[in-house]
Amino acid sequence: MIQDECWADHFRAQGHPAVVLLGRGVEGVVHDLGDGLVGKVWFQRGAADLLLTQEFQQELLAQELPYETPLILQIDEVDGHAVTLERRLPGTPLSVLLQEERIPLAVAHEAALAAATGLAGTQAGPAARALTVLDEPTSLWAGQERWTDALAALVQRRAVAHSEVLRARITDFDEKLVRVHRLLKRVPPGPDRILHADLVPPNILVDDEFRVTAVIDWSFLTTAGDHTFEASVAAGIFDMYGPGARVSDDALTAVLVEQHGHSLARMLLYRAAYAIATANAFSADGSDGHFAWCAAVLEREDVVETLFSANPDL
Numbered sequence: 001m002i003q004d005e006c007w008a009d010h011f012r013a014q015g016h017p018a019v020v021l022l023g024r025g026v027e028g029v030v031h032d033l034g035d036g037l038v039g040k041v042w043f044q045r046g047a048a049d050l051l052l053t054q055e056f057q058q059e060l061l062a063q064e065l066p067y068e069t070p071l072i073l074q075i076d077e078v079d080g081h082a083v084t085l086e087r088r089l090p091g092t093p094l095s096v097l098l099q100e101e102r103i104p105l106a107v108a109h110e111a112a113l114a115a116a117t118g119l120a121g122t123q124a125g126p127a128a129r130a131l132t133v134l135d136e137p138t139s140l141w142a143g144q145e146r147w148t149d150a151l152a153a154l155v156q157r158r159a160v161a162h163s164e165v166l167r168a169r170i171t172d173f174d175e176k177l178v179r180v181h182r183l184l185k186r187v188p189p190g191p192d193r194i195l196h197a198d199l200v201p202p203n204i205l206v207d208d209e210f211r212v213t214a215v216i217d218w219s220f221l222t223t224a225g226d227h228t229f230e231a232s233v234a235a236g237i238f239d240m241y242g243p244g245a246r247v248s249d250d251a252l253t254a255v256l257v258e259q260h261g262h263s264l265a266r267m268l269l270y271r272a273a274y275a276i277a278t279a280n281a282f283s284a285d286g287s288d289g290h291f292a293w294c295a296a297v298l299e300r301e302d303v304v305e306t307l308f309s310a311n312p313d314l
Helices: 004-013 047-062 094-099 105-117 126-130 147-161 163-169 173-184 227-237 245-258 264-278 289-297 301-307
Strands: 020-024 028-034 037-042 072-078 081-087 193-195 204-206 212-215 223-225
Touching (some): 047 081, 094 204, 105 245, 147 163, 163 173
Antiparallel strands (some): 037 081, 204 212
């Protein structure tokens, strides 16, 4: 267990007297160091691993996005833990404003759309392709030349690894898996953009006027690929578990199709691929809410209709 106060003392010894614990996340412990800096102590990731993250962050910085993104300034190893010095990103998580009812839902939708569409013109570089996703040991793109081939291979690996629970919980799972693979082969090639692919409200920071100031946590499924995948996932995960989840999904999807030109059929195909690939990201036995959400996606009438359509407009 990382002792928070011990690490606060470490940062003070490094010349940062105004240390304040910001919190513990999935990946590590974060302290505000003042002067626009944060210090992060990582639970599992080593210093060598973080060098690729730092390289990817430099690729992000070069995109001149309409909001700020994380940037590791220094990497050290202390007592067996990677410790990074990073710039502090401005803004309040969209999730906080939603929970406290300080932002209208329609305005929150606009912020989520801004975060997603801000990536539409990016150019994915070698670091984005080299990143690993989920708990995979190698890059999503290892041995692959095309985005859809890389995605199809990920879907297949995850389906095989978790076949028993997927078959038990999802109607006609094997046939749906075949249909996903078949349709992925039909998606026309296009430019590979940088994908965040986890634009949930906690990862979107906004200012007092609800403008997106920063996007954080580029780790879960960040890679290079088709921007329509980003659009589909962003619409689906804005509200995964609330009573208004489907209303938000449909509203965001409609804007992305009607105003940004995304194919609805391709968005639904990608939603199915995402559901299979990430269903067991948090539990092997499917006992968590994320699995339940993914299983429900694969039973949705519009998703099933797309998968079994003879000629969907991809």
